[in-house]
Amino acid sequence: MFTINENFLRLNENYLFTTVAEKIKQFSSEHPDANIIRLGIGDVTLPLPPAVIKALHKAVDEMAVKETFRGYGPERGYDFLLEKIAENDYRAHGIDISTDEIFVSDGAKSDTGNIVDILGENNMVGITDPVYPVYLDSNIMRIKERSITNSKIVFLPCHPENNFLPEIPKKRVDVIYLCYPNNPTGTVMKRDELKRWVIYALENKSLILFDAAYEAYVTEDDVPHSIFEIEGAKSCAIEFRSYSKNAGFTGLRCSYTVVPKELKTKASNGTYVSLNQLWLRRQSTKFNGTAYIIQRAAEAVYSPEGKEEVKGLVNYYLENAKTIREGLQEKGWTVYGGVNSPYIWLKCPDTNDSWQFFDRLLNERHIVGTPGVGFGPSGEGYFRLTAFNSHEKTREAIERIKKWEI
């Protein structure tokens, strides 16, 4: 009889957002007239910027004509996009990244999930708690069965006492996932803090997997947009970027990953292996590129109009973040994030049970958020609200909360 990867049996069957969706469905069927405001899932709501729409139409027209039709694309992505990325996201900020260090793909979820394919199974993996579930689940799926005691995963708790910044672990970690601005807490890692981690990684020959999906929301000067702003990071880090939360590509699917050529590690045969080569081999075997029309859409994000329009989208959501943050502070609640992030992380005011707070907020205020414990045990007693709804709905949600006798 053929066998399955039994690591899957150790995963939770209910994905966080599936449970949330089921609870909303149940509530809606019992209260069909309730005007529910959704501040739960991290999905954008504003339409694609006009520059992107224009680029899409143009590229679609090219696909209609034999002379300009494009089939399979280059393995790393089209040069027109790679060059825009290298220039605008890196060189313009004084970071030297070349086009053959960039890999365009269909989403940061795919890349952060698939990166385990190229890593050894015996690495000690550091994961912050709370955390975006993909890092943890993709490791559980991959780690050898005999070591699933979780002894290969070190959780790094993040809480108000450490400003939601993981402490350097006593037990050595080989691979560390860092996501800043952070999902779910909305907090940031300032340049000096990130530098400590880069130094740690260089000293310990560890690998940092840096998820910068929310970098567009950075508003403060001492918060890095890229880990490669830190000296030495090119020898110890991979960076994931996305067009989902800046240009609204959640339904269009485009992202990229930077694997610097300096990033190498020693194989058991004593040779040094380039992770750039490994990722190229992984991607060229198990992925066939992002659609041409969508790479043209991503290119348009870097046009003068595209840049302005994306700034408009980000500012729109940042204003919501401010509305939530300041509104809840006025209410006297303890809140974090929301300054360099579309996420607000709050201490549940009446309970240490995130799901209980979820139920009360839904039942009594008809507002949907995400229970902190869904992101890990250190999230218990906390709650995530997102800034992706409209100004109107966001303000109304805050008014409802302000009038809430809790």
Place this chain on the structure above:
Amino acid sequence: MFTINENFLRLNENYLFTTVAEKIKQFSSEHPDANIIRLGIGDVTLPLPPAVIKALHKAVDEMAVKETFRGYGPERGYDFLLEKIAENDYRAHGIDISTDEIFVSDGAKSDTGNIVDILGENNMVGITDPVYPVYLDSNIMRIKERSITNSKIVFLPCHPENNFLPEIPKKRVDVIYLCYPNNPTGTVMKRDELKRWVIYALENKSLILFDAAYEAYVTEDDVPHSIFEIEGAKSCAIEFRSYSKNAGFTGLRCSYTVVPKELKTKASNGTYVSLNQLWLRRQSTKFNGTAYIIQRAAEAVYSPEGKEEVKGLVNYYLENAKTIREGLQEKGWTVYGGVNSPYIWLKCPDTNDSWQFFDRLLNERHIVGTPGVGFGPSGEGYFRLTAFNSHEKTREAIERIKKWEI
């Protein structure tokens, strides 16, 4: 020091088509005036059908307006597409497949490559030889290091003596990859033959991974379009389908995979596990769906105009296949495939060295094909030509070959 997945070090560094591309580049630089005809890579050349272009423009316009904008899509794909697939590709042919057995993705390469994620590492894996390299490479990447003696992979040679149909192996296989119409040989497995494999899989509790990416090219009645035409296959098979070679989506990226709910296997704790649930968990963790606009494009393939236009594309390429097959037969060469397939597999007329024939064909006739040995040792002495060029260039290539004194 962090470690890598050292299985990657056992892969060939040069992917077949990379080597081919380098040889063409070299030849072109030495012979800038040569009019090279490419019958090598399996990429389509005709533009997207008008029905698809229309659907893309419409969907792009929806993404430009807040009311119709779509962010993250449903995990398995949008219902509008799932329903079209279930109805047109299955129910219309008497096969009962429901929408929750279908998973839309960004390409059959991704799905056939990633499917190993949900399978056990100790399975004995049967792979035909010659073969599409993804099946083999994705298994080498995944198999436990200590078993990389290849003892976990059983090669099933395909050659004229067995009509390019793998023989049922003496050594039991747990997982078998079958691709029919076949890439690279262009040959087919008739209904009775496929039935033998389904019976084998049911008796041995094995899993068949059936790659039906080329089903649109089937012209003969006794050749199945889907493995699910065979009774019992829903308990032992996963099927991969693609819009690349029928509707020309190689640069648009859309495919789907069918994992029937009946397909279960026993875990070591004695419970039966549904592969549909495992694949859902894999995809919802490490993939975030195919772009909305591209799912709308795929939907258009099933419209009355879309169906007609796709038929036109397939017939165009099939005419090329006929031109190549009949032309080479007139020349007295031994050829296979090309009847239910865009691929023609030929015995190298002058040598048993496929790369030597590649070099001669390029240097003396300025024609590019693919050396059979690139698909596995049993491909040595054979050569693949593809039907994806224009009528004019295909005819010219055959004329050049006919006049060739070899």
